[in-house]
Amino acid sequence: MVRNYHRFFSLNLYHEYYLNRKCPHLDIIPTPDCQMLFRRLNMHGRQIENQYVALIGTNEAQDPFINFGQIKFYRADYGQSIFRFYVSLKDPVFLNYTNLQPTPRKIFYFSNRAANFQNNYLNLTVPLEEYTTNKLYQPGKLVRDGKTGQVYEANSKHLSKKKTDLNDLALWAPKGLPYLGTPVAPLQTGKNYQPGDLVTHEDQIWEAVRQHICSNGAQLKDANFWLNRGTGQLQYPTGNDQIDFSNGNYLVTLPEPVNQAEISILGFNYHPENPAYDVPVSLPQTQHFSQPVSQVNVQLNQLPAGKYQIVVNKETVPVYYDPNLPNGKVLGVIEIFNFLPGDNPYALLTDEEKFKIPAYSIFFPTRRVLWKYIRKDDRAQTITDTGHNQYQFDLTGDAFISTVPIPLSEGVIKTLKLEFNTSDFKLAPLPNPSGQRFSKCHRDDYDYICSEMYLNY
Incomplete structure (x- = not known):
C-alpha cells in the first residue's frame, strides 16, 4: 500500500551569531506523548540542520488522512491535542554566545499561542516589552x-x-536583520540566490525561499521566490518566555503566611474565542496548618504533562509540569496547539481543514560582551575601528577595553587596527576575541562579561 504524506508544519531555530542565521546546536525532540500522537495521526518528523519538519499522512483529497470526503474529523477528534517538543542543548557552548539568562527551576516555554506574527515570522516567543522611561x-x-x-x-x-x-x-x-554580522546587500538582477539569502529593495528586506536567478525587482512580489521581512525587526526569547517547572510537587510561595490554603489546579479550555487556563483538572483542596506558613506544597503527579495554572487563595502561578523531562540539557519546551481557527496565522489548518504549512520560528539573540585586548608591553598605543561601527577602545593599564559591548559573531570584524608608538608599524586587521574565554570587567557599578585576548606585541 502506497501512503502519501504532506508537510504539516516546521519548527525553525535561528541565531544571530551565525552568518547563515541557522542555529545548529539545539535538538528538537518530540515528547513521549507527542510520539504517541504522531503514531495515531500517521505522522513522521525529522530535524535537518536547524529545522524540524513534521509530515502527516493524507487522503486522496490531500487532507489529513482521517478526514473522509466532506466529513472533517481532524479538529473534532484532535482539536484538544497538543504537539509537545523538548528543545535540547547539543553543545553547552550555545549559552556562551547567546543572550539568554536561564533561571534555576525554570524552562523556556514556546507556543503557537504567542500571537507575535511579525514580518512573516510566526514567532513562538511572546512580544518583547516596550521601552519605558524612568526605568x-x-x-x-x-x-x-x-x-x-x-x-x-x-x-x-x-x-x-x-x-x-x-x-x-x-x-x-x-x-x-540590518544589524547582523553580514550587512544586507541590495538586490542584484542576474544573481543566483540561495534559500535564506537576504536583499534590500526600496527600504524593505526580502528573504529568498528557493534557489533561483533573479530576473527583476518585480519578482520580489512572487511568494514562490521571496518572503518580505519588512524593515527587518526581529523578536527574541527573554525572561518573559520562562515558566516555573516541576517534575512532581510544586511549592507555591505566598506573599504572607497563612493558616489555611484553598488550592485549585486549572488547565486549558481550548476555546477559540476566549482561550484561557480556567478548567479545573482536579478536585479543589483545602490544607490547614497549625502554624502560619508562607509556602504551600501542591501535588501535580496525578496530571498529564503540560502547562497549568495553580491557584492558592488569591495567588496564581503558571507552572509547567513534566515528570519525563530530561535533566540538564533541556533548554525549553514547544507546544503546538491544534484548536486554533483557520483565520489565525498560527493555525495548522484552514477552516476547511486544508493544509496551511506554517513555519514557526524562534530567533536567538547573540551575546554582546566587552572586548579586552591585553598588550605585551607599552609599545602598543591605540586600537581604532575604520569600519562603519566605529568601535572605540580605552586603554586601562595594559588592557584595551571596548567602550560598549560588541556582538559575538561567526563573522570577523576586519576593520580593527592596532597602532604602536612608532608610526612605521601598524597591525591590521586585529584578530577578534573568541566566545570561549570570558572574564568579568567592572565598570560603572556593573560587572560586564568580557572576552579576552592576549597580544604578543
Whole structure:
C-alpha cells in the first residue's frame, strides 16, 4: 500500500551569531506523548540542520488522512491535542554566545499561542516589552519601540530618561536583520540566490525561499521566490518566555503566611474565542496548618504533562509540569496547539481543514560582551575601528577595553587596527576575541562579561 504524506508544519531555530542565521546546536525532540500522537495521526518528523519538519499522512483529497470526503474529523477528534517538543542543548557552548539568562527551576516555554506574527515570522516567543522611561535597564536587556517596532539592546546600566535615549549608541544598540554580522546587500538582477539569502529593495528586506536567478525587482512580489521581512525587526526569547517547572510537587510561595490554603489546579479550555487556563483538572483542596506558613506544597503527579495554572487563595502561578523531562540539557519546551481557527496565522489548518504549512520560528539573540585586548608591553598605543561601527577602545593599564559591548559573531570584524608608538608599524586587521574565554570587567557599578585576548606585541 502506497501512503502519501504532506508537510504539516516546521519548527525553525535561528541565531544571530551565525552568518547563515541557522542555529545548529539545539535538538528538537518530540515528547513521549507527542510520539504517541504522531503514531495515531500517521505522522513522521525529522530535524535537518536547524529545522524540524513534521509530515502527516493524507487522503486522496490531500487532507489529513482521517478526514473522509466532506466529513472533517481532524479538529473534532484532535482539536484538544497538543504537539509537545523538548528543545535540547547539543553543545553547552550555545549559552556562551547567546543572550539568554536561564533561571534555576525554570524552562523556556514556546507556543503557537504567542500571537507575535511579525514580518512573516510566526514567532513562538511572546512580544518583547516596550521601552519605558524612568526605568533602570541592565546591559543585555531587550526592549521594543512601541511605535516603530524596532528592537534595542541595552549597552550599559542606566536609568531611562527620555524616548530619544534609544538613539544613543552608548546606551542602546539597534537589533534586527540590518544589524547582523553580514550587512544586507541590495538586490542584484542576474544573481543566483540561495534559500535564506537576504536583499534590500526600496527600504524593505526580502528573504529568498528557493534557489533561483533573479530576473527583476518585480519578482520580489512572487511568494514562490521571496518572503518580505519588512524593515527587518526581529523578536527574541527573554525572561518573559520562562515558566516555573516541576517534575512532581510544586511549592507555591505566598506573599504572607497563612493558616489555611484553598488550592485549585486549572488547565486549558481550548476555546477559540476566549482561550484561557480556567478548567479545573482536579478536585479543589483545602490544607490547614497549625502554624502560619508562607509556602504551600501542591501535588501535580496525578496530571498529564503540560502547562497549568495553580491557584492558592488569591495567588496564581503558571507552572509547567513534566515528570519525563530530561535533566540538564533541556533548554525549553514547544507546544503546538491544534484548536486554533483557520483565520489565525498560527493555525495548522484552514477552516476547511486544508493544509496551511506554517513555519514557526524562534530567533536567538547573540551575546554582546566587552572586548579586552591585553598588550605585551607599552609599545602598543591605540586600537581604532575604520569600519562603519566605529568601535572605540580605552586603554586601562595594559588592557584595551571596548567602550560598549560588541556582538559575538561567526563573522570577523576586519576593520580593527592596532597602532604602536612608532608610526612605521601598524597591525591590521586585529584578530577578534573568541566566545570561549570570558572574564568579568567592572565598570560603572556593573560587572560586564568580557572576552579576552592576549597580544604578543
